[in-house]
Amino acid sequence: MAAPSMGGVSLPRGNGQTVRLPRGASLTDLAERIGAQPAALVTALFHLGEMVTATQSVNDETLQLLGAEIDWDIQVVSPEDEDRELLETFDLTFGDEEGDEDDWSARPPVVTVMGHVDHGKTKLLDALRHTNVVAKEAGGITQHIGAYQIVTELDGVERPITFIDTPGHESFTAMRARGAKVTDIVVLVVAADDGVMPQTVEALNHAQAAEVPIVVAVNKIDKEGANPAKIRQQLTEYGLVAEEYGGETMFVDVSATTRQGLEELEAAVLLTADASLDLRANTEQDPQGVVIEGKLDKGRGPVATVLVQRGTLRQGDSIVAGDAYGRVRSLLDEHGNKLKEALPARPVQVVGLTSVPRAGDTFLVVEEDRTARQIADRRQARIRNAQNAQARKRISLEDLDAALKESRELNLIIKGDNSGTVEALEEALMKIEVSDDLSLRVIHRGVGGITKSDIDLALADDVIVLGFNVRAEGQATELANREGVDVRYYSVIYQAIEEIEAALKGMLKPEFEEVQLGTAEVREVFRVPRIGNVAGSLVRSGTIVRNSKARLIRDGAVVADNLSVDSLRRFKDDATEVREGYECGIGLGSFNDIKVDDVIETFELREKPRT
Numbered sequence: 001m002a003a004p005s006m007g008g009v010s011l012p013r014g015n016g017q018t019v020r021l022p023r024g025a026s027l028t029d030l031a032e033r034i035g036a037q038p039a040a041l042v043t044a045l046f047h048l049g050e051m052v053t054a055t056q057s058v059n060d061e062t063l064q065l066l067g068a069e070i071d072w073d074i075q076v077v078s079p080e081d082e083d084r085e086l087l088e089t090f091d092l093t094f095g096d097e098e099g100d101e102d103d104w105s106a107r108p109p110v111v112t113v114m115g116h117v118d119h120g121k122t123k124l125l126d127a128l129r130h131t132n133v134v135a136k137e138a139g140g141i142t143q144h145i146g147a148y149q150i151v152t153e154l155d156g157v158e159r160p161i162t163f164i165d166t167p168g169h170e171s172f173t174a175m176r177a178r179g180a181k182v183t184d185i186v187v188l189v190v191a192a193d194d195g196v197m198p199q200t201v202e203a204l205n206h207a208q209a210a211e212v213p214i215v216v217a218v219n220k221i222d223k224e225g226a227n228p229a230k231i232r233q234q235l236t237e238y239g240l241v242a243e244e245y246g247g248e249t250m251f252v253d254v255s256a257t258t259r260q261g262l263e264e265l266e267a268a269v270l271l272t273a274d275a276s277l278d279l280r281a282n283t284e285q286d287p288q289g290v291v292i293e294g295k296l297d298k299g300r301g302p303v304a305t306v307l308v309q310r311g312t313l314r315q316g317d318s319i320v321a322g323d324a325y326g327r328v329r330s331l332l333d334e335h336g337n338k339l340k341e342a343l344p345a346r347p348v349q350v351v352g353l354t355s356v357p358r359a360g361d362t363f364l365v366v367e368e369d370r371t372a373r374q375i376a377d378r379r380q381a382r383i384r385n386a387q388n389a390q391a392r393k394r395i396s397l398e399d400l401d402a403a404l405k406e407s408r409e410l411n412l413i414i415k416g417d418n419s420g421t422v423e424a425l426e427e428a429l430m431k432i433e434v435s436d437d438l439s440l441r442v443i444h445r446g447v448g449g450i451t452k453s454d455i456d457l458a459l460a461d462d463v464i465v466l467g468f469n470v471r472a473e474g475q476a477t478e479l480a481n482r483e484g485v486d487v488r489y490y491s492v493i494y495q496a497i498e499e500i501e502a503a504l505k506g507m508l509k510p511e512f513e514e515v516q517l518g519t520a521e522v523r524e525v526f527r528v529p530r531i532g533n534v535a536g537s538l539v540r541s542g543t544i545v546r547n548s549k550a551r552l553i554r555d556g557a558v559v560a561d562n563l564s565v566d567s568l569r570r571f572k573d574d575a576t577e578v579r580e581g582y583e584c585g586i587g588l589g590s591f592n593d594i595k596v597d598d599v600i601e602t603f604e605l606r607e608k609p610r611t
């Protein structure tokens, strides 16, 4: 069958063949797979009434629509599916408990604290940390590693609870968006002296969407004006009805400051877990879990806090976490104690990885080091491909340019010493608004030093590389210097924001404003052969400057704009400028319609400073 012609470019028909594309692929990606010109696909879609650029990510339906048109069966594969397939090639699966349910053991609940800003999440997490009956005896100092576990007493039994130590919805949602279900229970903090606020509702929506049970901590009850009953009342509107009102949600009045109600809150978490969740895990299988936090430690190298979800993680295990791999050299708890093993729901710091994984990455323990490395390599390759696809942008603006005009972008690569700061910096940067047609795009982010591959990536486009508390590694510095890549180092977020804002402003088209220079009144009109009419004038204000722009005003109305002071004379001599109160002869080029009493206004255009 002959290839149909669309917009003059031919398209290879698929005859029903299947092509698999990662979710969010662009027409350029599709073009590559089916051997077509990206421009032809842009045109084809254009004819179907959809206007997209060649490198823009296209949604699933649009891809299907286009597929039907050119007779290709387009299958969109999500990154999760892709990863599942990758693991399958190694006979691995992530996420399912193995073995006979009867052999599974109970595990502690994992809790995330959410709520409106300033309602006391951080303070509450700190207070809860110190309720640990076991640590109290040991007198251990806790460090922030992204999660901690406490042991509390319920009905005379010591029971652990794990708290994710990065409060906020962002981390919860980011992890969930990446397919990592970490949280079993959400503690929703609401300040009793304030009430239900936008982020309270947002937190609640996130928790309900994830079908995670909620325990409400009504905080700050020590404060004057605290009204815990009002909080209960308000939350009924959102489907959270307190037990004492016949509902199913446990509300606990607490004060993170006076530490009142903390044990009751812990009990409520355990009771809610017992009532609505069956928290058990197989401790015997190969360990798996999720990365909570990753950072580059000066002495120890890449360090990741992971939450073990199933199996028992041990020193010496071969582990792959996201695109990092390695062998567990040591396991440390939040007190800095070395552990031999970590059971399900235990957060531990893992030392021994080759690079820093991202929060939300999953980890698996595999039989052989080689397998871990291969999986990590394949994931790295996939990430690189995705980045390259994004970075291709500049070279591939196709036809139809008028219709598909692109806005301008400043591309960034952000590297930092831990995932929290990288995320915070990215978030802060994305909030910068300069103008509608200018935007920031983070094409790559990660934890660790700036590597040669970061610089390679930066070379593909106009990219600024930001290092937050990290530096470029040897080869990377050389390459950056040689190729003139803009690498900037920061250790304070606001400084980075200021500079990037300034860089963005520098990219804006300059805006000009008119500045009046002077006005002159026409007293007499001279005819000068070969030159035309010259206005014998008196300078009324400012200065008349030769070559400045001018307009002619008659009886208060502009007669001619866009003129210029082509000649300027004082008596017989050429002058460059003539000041207020002096007489001069002004020639306005070929413009001759000058009359006595006209006013010549002169001005210049100055670039407007940006605010």
Ligand code: GDP
Pocket (backbone or CB within 6 Å): 115, 116, 117, 118, 119, 120, 121, 122, 123, 124, 167, 219, 220, 221, 222, 223, 254, 255, 256, 257, 258
């Ligand atoms: P977050 O933004 O939700 O993490 O809130 P923070 O934990 O930073 O707390 C915000 C402010 O409220 C801080 O000044 C805390 O000291 C204060 N705060 C938190 N909990 C309590 C409490 O129970 N009682 C009182 N009086 N103040 C509290």
